[in-house]
Amino acid sequence: MSEQQENTQDTAVEQAVAQVEAPEDTPDIQEDLAPPVPEQAEPQTQTATPPAAQAKGGGFIWGTGRRKKAVARVRIRPGDGKFLINKREIDNFFSSERDRNTIITPLAAIEATGAWDVWVNVVGGGSTGQAGAISLGLARALVKALPDRESILRDKSLLTRDARMPERKKPGQPGARKRFQFSKR
Numbered sequence: 001m002s003e004q005q006e007n008t009q010d011t012a013v014e015q016a017v018a019q020v021e022a023p024e025d026t027p028d029i030q031e032d033l034a035p036p037v038p039e040q041a042e043p044q045t046q047t048a049t050p051p052a053a054q055a056k057g058g059g060f061i062w063g064t065g066r067r068k069k070a071v072a073r074v075r076i077r078p079g080d081g082k083f084l085i086n087k088r089e090i091d092n093f094f095s096s097e098r099d100r101n102t103i104i105t106p107l108a109a110i111e112a113t114g115a116w117d118v119w120v121n122v123v124g125g126g127s128t129g130q131a132g133a134i135s136l137g138l139a140r141a142l143v144k145a146l147p148d149r150e151s152i153l154r155d156k157s158l159l160t161r162d163a164r165m166p167e168r169k170k171p172g173q174p175g176a177r178k179r180f181q182f183s184k185r
Contacts (some may be wrong), residue, residue, distance in 0.1 A: 106134030
């Protein structure tokens with residue numbers, strides 16, 4: 001180890017010790033730990049910027065969405081608007097403009113399109129089911145991150161799970177509704 005690195009480490013250790021040792025004239029340690037109160041609070045306006053505090057688990061906020069046979073696990077965190085689905089860009093994953101618009105709807109509803117980085121793992125179903133699952137998962141993650149925006153998402157029915165599922169195939173038939181041709185003789 002070089003002499004410069006040792007000096008840096010010694011200085012860091014001394015600073016840490018100085019922070020731990022409290023002066024004897026301090027009446028209450030809890031007051032020192034409390035965050036400073038700003039003298040003049042600025043009026044808060046609703047902006048599209050995400051909160052500074054991030055969730056546990058690497059700073060990601062999770063949301064799960066389901067639609068038909070598709071399941072989407074969505075992770076978000078404050079960023080510059082990167083959107084990856086199964087490690088691919090949104091335009092490469094969905095060819096339909098309708099599906100791309102469905103996915104972006106929760107972000108557009110709260111006017112935060114470029115404020116969040118989004119990573120999605122989606123399995124099962126077709127393109128429409130996957131788009132619906134991603135939309136629901138993204139809306140749920142946004143509600144965890146921004147609880148004050150829940151009413152906006154709920155008013156646009158973005159937090160409602162669509163419970164419609166494919167009808168099951170019945171025995172003795174080729175499909176859910178289709179029948180084999182009937183023969184009289």
